[in-house]
Amino acid sequence: xxxxxxxxxxxxxxxxxxxxxxxxxxxxxxxxxxxxxxxxxxxxxxxxxxxxxxxxxxxxxxxxxxxxxxxxxxxxxxxxxxxxxxxxxxxxxxxxxxxxxxxxx
Numbered sequence: 001x002x003x004x005x006x007x008x009x010x011x012x013x014x015x016x017x018x019x020x021x022x023x024x025x026x027x028x029x030x031x032x033x034x035x036x037x038x039x040x041x042x043x044x045x046x047x048x049x050x051x052x053x054x055x056x057x058x059x060x061x062x063x064x065x066x067x068x069x070x071x072x073x074x075x076x077x078x079x080x081x082x083x084x085x086x087x088x089x090x091x092x093x094x095x096x097x098x099x100x101x102x103x104x105x
Contacts, residue, residue, distance in 0.1 A: 001060075001063045001068050001069050003071055003073055006060070006069065006071075006072065006073045006075075006076055007073045007075045007076065009056050009059065009060055009076065009079075010073055010075035010076035010077075010078065010079040011075060011079070012053075012056050012079070013053050013056050013057065013076070013079030013080065013082065013083055014075070014078060014079045014082050016049050016050075016052050016053040016056065016083075017049070017050075017053055017079065017082035017083040017086045018082065019049045020046045020049035020050050020053070020083075020086045020090070021046075021082070021085075021086045021089065023042045023043070023045045023046035023049065024042070024043070024046050024086065024089050024090050024093045026042045027039040027040070027041075027042035027043045027046065027093055027097060028093050028096060028097070030042060031093075031096060031097040031100040031101070032100060034100070034104045036097065036100065036101045036104070039097045039100075040097065043090065043093065043094060043097070046086075046090050047090075050083070050086070050087060050090070053079075053083050057080075057083070060076070
């Protein structure tokens with residue numbers, strides 16, 4: 001895998017993680033407005049994006065394990081950063097949604 005290919009996967013992960021983050025933020029807004037079902041639907045969409053990003057990530061891991069990978073690009077590191085922070089935000093959002101649900105009930 002060339003460094004350019006690595007960078008393209010990194011860009012894909014950045015974009016997909018961005019879509020996932022948008023869904024998390026929409027979920028929190030819905031929860032705040034007592035739209036708990038909608039909030040959970042946004043979290044499910046976020047999870048779909050995270051799964052898609054993981055598929056991209058798995059390709060890189062498989063290529064690295066087989067010795068095919070070139071030097072890691074900063075873009076890939078940036079993508080990984082976006083993915084991990086979005087996953088952490090999603091975990092916190094799930095907790096906050098549960099709190100809003102309790103408060104509203």
